[in-house]
Amino acid sequence: MTLGSRPCDGSSGEDSDLDMRESRQHNGVESQLYMAFNVQNRVKEFRNDRGWTQEQLAHAVGVSRQSINSIERHRYVPSLPLALTFSRVFARSTDEIFSLETRR
Numbered sequence: 001m002t003l004g005s006r007p008c009d010g011s012s013g014e015d016s017d018l019d020m021r022e023s024r025q026h027n028g029v030e031s032q033l034y035m036a037f038n039v040q041n042r043v044k045e046f047r048n049d050r051g052w053t054q055e056q057l058a059h060a061v062g063v064s065r066q067s068i069n070s071i072e073r074h075r076y077v078p079s080l081p082l083a084l085t086f087s088r089v090f091a092r093s094t095d096e097i098f099s100l101e102t103r104r
Contacts, residue, residue: 037100037101037103038100038101038102039074039099039101040074040098040099040101041071041074041078041097041098041099042097043071043072043097046086046090046092046097047068050090054068054069054072061082061085061086061089063082083097
């Protein structure tokens with residue numbers, strides 16, 4: 001939908017010098033933003049070390065048991081605040097709990 005001859009978002013509908021253009025290379029080097037990453041975690045290992053159920057860990061970090069299950073099965077990557085909460089609960093650094101692997 002447009003107002004007059006301009007789109008509703010206030011833009012002119014034309015590219016400007018401020019528009020971001022997709023570019024996967026800069027000076028011949030692939031941008032790290034376009035690399036696929038795989039976040040691994042040791043949540044299940046640290047939960048089991050404490051003898052906790054998924055429900056107990058979920059209560060400790062403030063999420064559902066289903067969320068813990070999804071994180072442990074690598075179906076869901078937790079947000080930064082949640083990752084920091086795991087770090088506090090397990091008394092471990094985030095690097096000990098989570099690792100970032102590059103997939104090509």
